[in-house]
Amino acid sequence: MSDSAWRFIFLLGIVSLCADATYEGARSISGAFLGSLGASGTVVGLVAGGGELLAYGLRLGVGYWSDRLSRDPSRPSRGHWQLTTLGYVVNTAAIPALAWVDSWPWAALLLLAERLGKGIRTPPRDVLLSHAALQVGQGIGFGLHETLDQIGAVGGPLLVAGMVAAGYGFRGGFLALGIPAALGLGVLGLARWLYPTPRDFEPEPETAPAQGFSRVFWLYLIAAACVAVGFADFPLIAFHLQRQSGSEEAGIPLLYALAMGVDALAALGCGWLFDRIRLGSLLGAVVLSAGFAPLAFSGSYGLAVVGIV
Numbered sequence: 150m151s152d153s154a155w156r157f158i159f160l161l162g163i164v165s166l167c168a169d170a171t172y173e174g175a176r177s178i179s180g181a182f183l184g185s186l187g188a189s190g191t192v193v194g195l196v197a198g199g200g201e202l203l204a205y206g207l208r209l210g211v212g213y214w215s216d217r218l219s220r221d222p223s224r225p226s227r228g229h230w231q232l233t234t235l236g237y238v239v240n241t242a243a244i245p246a247l248a249w250v251d252s253w254p255w256a257a258l259l260l261l262a263e264r265l266g267k268g269i270r271t272p273p274r275d276v277l278l279s280h281a282a283l284q285v286g287q288g289i290g291f292g293l294h295e296t297l298d299q300i301g302a303v304g305g306p307l308l309v310a311g312m313v314a315a316g317y318g319f320r321g322g323f324l325a326l327g328i329p330a331a332l333g334l335g336v337l338g339l340a341r342w343l344y345p346t347p348r349d350f351e352p353e354p355e356t357a358p359a360q361g362f363s364r365v366f367w368l369y370l371i372a373a374a375c376v377a378v379g380f381a382d383f384p385l386i387a388f389h390l391q392r393q394s395g396s397e398e399a400g401i402p403l404l405y406a407l408a409m410g411v412d413a414l415a416a417l418g419c420g421w422l423f424d425r426i427r428l429g430s431l432l433g434a435v436v437l438s439a440g441f442a443p444l445a446f447s448g449s450y451g452l453a454v455v456g457i458v
Contacts, residue, residue, distance in 0.1 A: 154284035154350050160340040161278055162297030167333025168241055169298050169409075171326045172263050174305025175244045177405035179260055180384030181391050182319045186253035190388055196257045197382035200264035205377075207268030211236075215273040225348045229273035230341050236270020237337055239263075245327035248320040280347040292420020299413030305329065306402035306409065313402070322402075376435055379442065383408070386445050386457065393448055408457045 180193045188196075211232060218228020243263040250256045282290030308329075309322035317325075387401045415434070422430035444456025 151284050153344075154281035154290075157281045157340065157344050157347060157350070158278065158285065158290055158294055159297070160336060160343070161274065162294045164237065164333050164337045164340065165294060165298040166301035166304075167329040167336065168237060169301035170305035170308065170329040171241045171244050171301075171333065172267070172305075173302040173405065173409060174309045174326045174329075174402070175247065175260075175263070175323060176383055177306035177387070177402035178309055178313070178319050178322060179256075180386075180388035181401055182247070183253050183256055183260075183384070184388055184391060185319065186251070186256055188253035188257070190385070190392070192253065192257070193388045194385050196260055197384040200261050201377075201382060203261060204264040204268035204271075207265070208272045211269050212272035212276075215276065224346070226277065226346045229276050230345070232273040233270045233277065234337060234341065236266045236268070236274070237334060238266070240266025240270060241330035241333060242266075244330060245323055248323040277347045280350040283351045286424050288420040288423035288425075289417075290420075292417045292423075295416035295420070296413050299409050299416060301329065302409035303406045303413060306406035310400075310402040310406070379439070381442055381445065383457075386453070389446060390450070390453060404454065404457055407454070411458050 180197070183193050183196065184190075215228045215232045218231060219225055221227060240263055243259045243266065247256055247259050250259065278291065278294060279287070284290075305326060308325055309319075312322040312325050313319065315321075383405055387405070390404070391401065419430050419434055441456040444452045447453060447456070
């Protein structure tokens with residue numbers, strides 16, 4: 150059973166690799182692209198932050214609805230698969246469409262649609278992944294998935310940087326990102342066909358009366374909210390670098406690829422640590438990254454790179 154669980158995690162990881170190559174490639178230039186269409190820094194910040202609000206705000210309702218759709222005991226993962234598939238289609242299809250827009254409001258709408266897709270697919274996808282992770286270790290299971298995810302997040306910006314450097318511009322980069330988008334949807338269909346009920350990876354759960362959320366849960370939620378308040382999306386950092394430091398267009402996605410590469414390396418290590426020291430690994434990661442904003446917006450290109458890392 151554990152071998153099948155590893156294969157399932159790997160397949161979902163490849164799906165995430167392709168999806169991340171698509172939308173992270175786009176995010177590496179979205180701030181600069183909006184700026185080239187005449188958007189202000191305020192607009193870039195609102196689109197980036199509003200997109201995250203949309204993506205995260207949807208997750209509570211989507212998670213609840215995916216559970217409702219999966220209550221049929223004969224098809225216990227149906228709803229999770231349906232919403233995961235819908236989310237990935239919206240998430241990745243919006244990106245190549247950016248190649249044909251010529252005004253920032255339309256570009257902003259497509260970027261928000263991409264975040265909408267991510268908000269739809271993430272909760273049910275994580276439920277599917279969690280069934281297999283219980284077989285192999287939650288930390289290392291999610292860590293492997295995140296590493297594959299971030300390999301795509303490195304490859305996408307590198308692909309875009311290559312297209313921009315070759316003279317195809319931002320629009321050529323968006324078109325090229327349609328290739329990993331199509332590949333990811335194909336692998337997702339294969340995973341759904343091979344593993345229609347990932348819940349089979351874990352034993353039948355013991356039934357227990359619902360008791361609501363604990364005090365520790367709410368404290369954890371408040372902490373996560375505080376971290377989110379102090380977070381700035383890369384599109385805003387890229388816009389700032391382009392305006393303040395005169396960064397070359399092709400260099401901006403390279404910086405994003407660097408950030409995603411660091412993420413990929415950290416994911417496996419932090420996943421391994423989580424299986425051993427639990428929340429201590431998460432606390433260390435939060436403390437380490439807390440100083441990024443003063444560095445990223447310092448006005449110094451070198452310090453900005455350190456902040457991004």
